[in-house]
Amino acid sequence: xxxxxxxxxxxxxxxxxxxxxxxxxxxxxxxxxxxxxxxxxxxxxxxxxxxxxxxxxxxxxxxxxxxxxxxxxxxxxxxxxxxxxxxxxxxxxxxxxxxxxxxxxxxxxxxxxxxxxxxxxxxxxxxxxxxxxxxxxxxxxxxxxxxxxxxxxxxxxxxxxxxxxxxxxxxxxxxxxxxxxxxxxxxxxxxxxxxxxxxxxxxxxxxxxxxxxxxxxxxxxxxxxxxxxxxxxxxxxxxxxxxxxxxxxxxxxxxxxxxxxxxxxxxxxxxxxxxxxxxxxxxxxxxxxxxxxxxxxxxxxxxxxxxxxxxxxxxxxxxxxxxxxxxxxxxxxxxxxxxxxxxxxxxxxxxxxxxxxxxxx
Numbered sequence: 001x002x003x004x005x006x007x008x009x010x011x012x013x014x015x016x017x018x019x020x021x022x023x024x025x026x027x028x029x030x031x032x033x034x035x036x037x038x039x040x041x042x043x044x045x046x047x048x049x050x051x052x053x054x055x056x057x058x059x060x061x062x063x064x065x066x067x068x069x070x071x072x073x074x075x076x077x078x079x080x081x082x083x084x085x086x087x088x089x090x091x092x093x094x095x096x097x098x099x100x101x102x103x104x105x106x107x108x109x110x111x112x113x114x115x116x117x118x119x120x121x122x123x124x125x126x127x128x129x130x131x132x133x134x135x136x137x138x139x140x141x142x143x144x145x146x147x148x149x150x151x152x153x154x155x156x157x158x159x160x161x162x163x164x165x166x167x168x169x170x171x172x173x174x175x176x177x178x179x180x181x182x183x184x185x186x187x188x189x190x191x192x193x194x195x196x197x198x199x200x201x202x203x204x205x206x207x208x209x210x211x212x213x214x215x216x217x218x219x220x221x222x223x224x225x226x227x228x229x230x231x232x233x234x235x236x237x238x239x240x241x242x243x244x245x246x247x248x249x250x251x252x253x254x255x256x257x258x259x260x261x262x263x264x265x266x267x268x269x270x271x272x273x274x275x276x277x278x279x280x281x282x283x284x285x286x287x288x289x290x291x292x293x294x295x296x297x298x299x300x301x302x303x304x305x306x307x308x309x310x311x312x313x314x315x316x317x318x319x320x321x322x323x324x325x326x327x328x329x330x331x332x333x334x335x336x337x338x339x340x341x342x343x344x345x346x347x348x349x350x351x352x353x354x355x356x357x358x359x360x361x
Contacts, residue, residue, distance in 0.1 A: 001352070002110050002232060002351060002352065002355045003015045003016055003348070003351075005237055005238075005343075006079075006237055007175070007215050007229060008214070008236040009069055009152060009208060009240075009262065010055075010174070010175075010196060011041055011065075011067040011131065011132060011145070011154060012067075012068050012131060013036070013039060013040060013041050013067070013068055014039030014040075015039045015040050015208060015344075015347075015357045016217075016232075016237060016239065016242065016278070017039075017040040017041070017228065017238065017239055017240075017285075017344065017347055017348075018033040018040060018041045018171040018184075018217060018219075018238055018239070018241070019031065019032070019040060019041065019043045019070075019072065019240070019241060019245045019285075019348050020043060020185075020219065020240050020241060020242030020245060021043030021044055021045040021070055021071075021072035021084060021134060022043075022185070022242070022246060022251065022252075022327075023047050023072075023185070024045070024048060024075070024327075025048065025049060025252055026040055026187070026246060026252050026253050026327070027043070027044045027046075027251070027252060027253060027288065028046045028250060028251055028317045029057065029060045029064055030064070030250040031060050031248060031250035031251045031340055032044050032064070032065070032069050032249050033061060033063050033065040033069075034248075034339075034340035034341055034344075035207035035245065035340055035344060036065045036067035036069050037065050037341075038068055038283045038340070038341050038344035038345070039348070040344055041068060041070055041301055041346065042065070042067075042069045042070065043069065043070040043071075043072055043132075043240075044057060044061065044069065044070070044071055044072065044340065045072045045132065046071055046072060046073055046121065047067075047072070047074040047077055047121070049121070049283065050117065050120070050121075051120050051121060051123070054071070054121060054124045054125070054128070055124060055128065058071070058128045058130065063188075064329050068130075068132060068272075069129035069130060069131065070130070070131070070132035070133070070134050070156070070161050070259075071121065071125060071128070071130040071132070071133055071134070072133075072134045072135065072136065072138075073118065073121050073125065073135050073183065074118065074135070074136050074137045074188075074191070075115065075136065075138030075139065075140065076118075076137040076138045076190065077137075077145070077213075078116055078298050078300070078301060078302055079113050079115050079116050079277060079289065080113075080114060080303070081302045082358065086110065087182060088251050088299065089110045089299065090195060090303070090306050091296075092297055092298060092299050092307060093107050093358050094169075094297075095294055095297045095298075095338065096287075096307070096308075096311070098132070099287060099323060100310075100311060102262060102320075103105055103311065103314040103315060103318060103320065103323070105310060105311070105314045106173060106261040108178055108307055108310050109311075110319045111299065111303040111306035111307055111308075111321045114302055114306075116150050122144065124148055124232065124326065125153070125355040126144075126148070126151060126153070126209060126332065127165075127335075129151045129153055130153065130154060130266040131152075131153070131154060131359065132153070132154045132155075132156060133148060133154070133155055133156070133207065134155075134156035134157070134158070134177065134185075135155070135156070135157055135158070136157075136158040136188035137158075137188050137190050138177075138268070139157060139167060139168055139171045139173070139190070140155065140171065140173070140189045141156070141171075142171060142172060145171060145172045145173065146172075148279035151266070154173045154174045154175065155173045155174045155175070156173065156174065156176070156177060156217070156344075157171075157173045157176055157177070158177040158178050158188040158219075159174075159177065159178060159179065159204075159288065160180075160181075160187055160189045160197040160198075160199070160204070161189070161191065161192065161197045161204070162199075162204070162208055162211060163187070163191050163192075164191050164197075165178065165207075165208040165211070165212050165216075165239035166211055166212065167191060168307050169212045169213070169214055169314050172328055173214070173358070174190055174214065174215075175214055175216070175217060175237075176208065176212060176215070176217065177216075177217045177240055178201060178208050178216050178218050178219060178220075178236070179201075179204075179219045179220055180199065180201025180203075180204050180205075180219065180220030180221055180272075181197075181199060181200060181201075181219075181220065181281075182198045182201055182220040182221035182281075182329055182330040183201070183219055183220030183221070183242060183243075183281065183329050184242055184243045184269070184280075184281050184282065184327045184328045184329035184330075184332075185242065185244070185281065185282075185327045185329075186276070186279065186280040187271070187278075187279045187280065189191045189279075189340050191250040194278070194279035195271075195357035198271075198319035199300075200220075200221070201218055201219065201220035201221050201222070201223075202218070202231070203228070203236055205218045205234050205236055206234055206235065207229065209234070209235035209236075214220050214280075214346070215237035215238065216235065216236055217218075217236065217237065217239065217240050217241070218231035218234075218236035218237040218238070218239050218240070219240035219241075219242065220242075220329065221331050221333075222239050222240075222241055222328060222331065223241060223243060223328060223329075223331040223334060223335060224334065224346075224347070225346065225348070225350020225352070225353065225354060226350060226351075226354055227239065227331075228347060228350075228351045229350075229351050229354040229355060231246060231353075240328060241329055241347070243261065243327075243328055243329035243332050243335070244331070244335055244343060244351055245340060245343065246261065246327070246328075247332070247335050247337075248337065248338055248339060248340045248343060249260065249338050249339055249340075250338055250339070250340045251265050253306075254316070256316070256321070256326075257327075258338075260321065260326045260328070261283075261326070261328055261332050261335060262332075262335060262338075264321035264334035265284075265321075266283055266328055266333050266335075267279050267284050267308040267333050268284040268330075269282060269284060269328050269329070269330050269332070270282070270283075270284040270285075270288045270289065272285075272287075272291070272292070272325070273298055274288050274291040274294075274298065274304075274308075274325075275285050275287070275288070275304070275305070275308050275312075275325040276301055276304050276305045277298050277299055277300050277301035277303065277304030277305065278301040278304065278310070280296075280325070280327065281326075281327070281328065281329060281330070282325040282327045282328050283326045283328045283332075285321075285322050285324065285325055285357075286322040286323060287323055287325075288321075288325065298359040309322065311323065311325055312325075315318075
């Protein structure tokens with residue numbers, strides 16, 4: 001069968017279908033358990049959590065499922081530089097003050113300094129030994145990858161270009177996610193600007209398969225069994241699905257976020273740095289459209305996130321949806337399912353039917 005392959009064997013799962021690990025408090029224990037219990041690989045995005053919180057999440061997931069799951073972190077969790085000054089904050093404040101005024105809330109103070117927490121998070125991952133440890137925005141040092149291998153942790157890096165995939169493969173990572181520009185959320189580029197790293201999923205997949213020998217997971221623009229079948233046909237060893245699972249009842253996305261994913265608004269998505277300082281795809285908003293071209297005036301990640309946070313909160317309270325970035329991939333208009341278990345069943349049934357039809361032709 002199509003699902004009996006290298007990835008499903010290595011990961012100890014029934015189907016080579018991965019749930020995208022959402023950051024920003026969008027992941028949930030319930031969703032991870034639902035996907036893993038249904039034979040896929042649930043994923044939890046933990047880059048905003050401190051070590052104690054990661055331990056607590058791991059314990060909750062372990063209590064909810066005895067199946068493997070994926071814990072995800074960001075290698076580079078900030079874009080700060082010594083040039084970040086009060087003058088930069090003044091530029092950002094000037095750009096966004098009209099939106100704060102429209103919502104009748106004051107501009108926030110300059111965000112406090114941010115210190116990377118990745119090293120502490122990494123140690124917790126090594127101690128917890130999840131079946132799968134995926135990471136974005138960079139590569140892991142050789143000694144860390146070796147330690148993961150010793151502890152039986154399968155490592156998965158994210159690439160948005162062929163160069164990044166080759167770089168990751170050369171470090172000794174076990175698998176690579178080919179992240180196409182169709183995907184929702186942040187673009188996890190690390191060798192070049194995200195704006196220069198926007199190859200589509202199926203092109204990127206084929207490029208990587210030509211040069212890299214380790215398993216490749218296709219991600220971006222996949223939400224159905226036909227999408228999975230297409231990825232496998234082009235050489236993918238598995239498919240990672242984000243937006244379709246984000247829209248499920250079990251995810252931690254706000255109810256309005258899920259409704260937006262099933263609305264006509266989901267037909268239109270846009271890549272923008274306006275909301276976090278890093279390039280990410282979500283349903284098109286007035287702010288994202290109006291601030292295109294003003295990127296030099298934004299604060300670096302994650303200070304832009306902190307700055308925008310009260311604006312987002314007020315916009316949600318006042319139901320000004322055109323001022324809120326709802327993360328979404330381009331595939332959202334074809335979403336149908338609101339329960340993770342039913343979505344998984346549909347994905348498996350559709351993929352199986354596709355390959356069976358090829359046989360009977």
